[in-house]
Amino acid sequence: MGIGFYIDTVGFYALLIILVALTALTDPKKRPSWIWAIPIALALVLIGTIVSSFRGETSAFDWRPWLAILALGLGVAVAMRRPKSQKNTVHYIDLVRGISIILIGSGITLTLLGTIGWTQYSLAVSSFDLRLIAVIGLFIGVWSATTGLMFWLRTNEHLSGSDDPSFGQRLGQWLVLAIIVILGLIAVVKPDSATAPLILMMVLAVEWAALTALATRQENLIWAQAKHIGFIGAAIVMLGYVQASILLLAIGSLVVAGAIHFVRREGSFCQINRREFYENEHKEPIDFNHQPRD
C-alpha cells in the first residue's frame, strides 16, 4: 500500500478540521482561537505519515523517520527565530517580507521535489505526463524562489526596483519566456538528452524571474506575491497527481482559489489597513498623471 493512502486517510480528518476553522474564521463573531486548528491538523497528518512509515517496513535500522523529524524541527525552529516586529506596528513592508520568506522556502522545496521527480521518472520514457509535471514544477519552483529572493532584497533595500518596464524590456522578457518554454518542451520530448536543456532552462528562469521581479512597482509587490502563491497552489495540485494523494489535490485547488480571490478583489489586511499604507516606505506619493518633462 502506497504512502499516499496513509496521507489521505489522516488527511481527510485534517481537512475536516481545517474546513471548520475556515468557516469559524469567516464569521467575525467566533473567537480567533480556532486558528490553532490549522497547525493541529498539520501535525496530525505529519504524525500519521511518520507513524505509518514506522510500521511499514521493519528493517533493523531505518533512520529516515528520524531525519524527517530532525528536518521538521529545524525548519520550525528557524522560522520561529524570525525577528518579530513590535506588537500592533506591522507595516506593509513587514508583510511583504514575511511572504517573501514563504515564497523562497516553497520555491526551493518545489525545485528540489521537481529534481527528484525528474530523476525518478525520466528513466521511464513512457510516462510523458510525469515528466511534463516535473519540468513545470521545476520552473515554478525556480521562478517563485528567485522572485521571493528579489522581493526580500528589495524590502531590505539592497536592491531598488524600477517602475513599469518599457516596451523593449517587455519584449525581452517575453523572448526569454519563449526560449524557456522551448527548452522545457525539448527536455520533455527527448529525455535522453535533457540535461543541458534543463540546466539552461533553470538559468534562464532565474534571469526571467529577476527581470520581472525588478520591474514590479513597490506598491504592487503584494499582488505579485499573491499570484505566485496561486502558482505554488497549482504546483501542489500537480504534486498530488504524482503522489496519488487526494488531499494534496484538494489543498492545492483551495490555494489557487484563495489567490484568485485576493487578486481579483484587491483584498487588504487587518494588520496594516487601519494606518497609513506607506509610512516611511515610499518616498514620493504616487502621481498617476505625471508627465515626463525635458
Next chain:
Amino acid sequence: MDPTIAGYIVLLALTLGLSGALRAEREHCGRGLLLVIALAGFLVVASLATLLTAGSGTIMIIAAIATFFAAQSATTGFLLLRQEIHAEQHADQAMPETNQNTPARTTQQPNQKQGE
C-alpha cells in the same frame, strides 16, 4: 492516478473555494490569502512523503533539505496568519465604532504633504 478522478477533485475543490468557503468582505480578503498560505504548508507533507519513501541516499538528503524549507515556510505562514487575527482583535478593542468601514487601500494623497 486516474486523470479523470484528479480532474473531478480539482474542479470540486476549486468550486468550493471560489464560491463560498474563502469568500469574505473585501477587508478580510488578506486573511483569506494568509489562510491559504498556511494551507500551502501542506507542501511539507509532500516532501515528507518523498523523504520517507526515498530509495537512495542522495534523494534522501535532497528530500530532507526540501522538508526543512517546507517546514520553515509553513511555520512562517502560520505566524503571519496568527498575527493578522490578533491584529484584528487589537484594532477592534482600540476603536470599536470608528474606522470599521475605512477603505482598504489608503494611499497617501498628494495634497497631504506636510510642511509644504
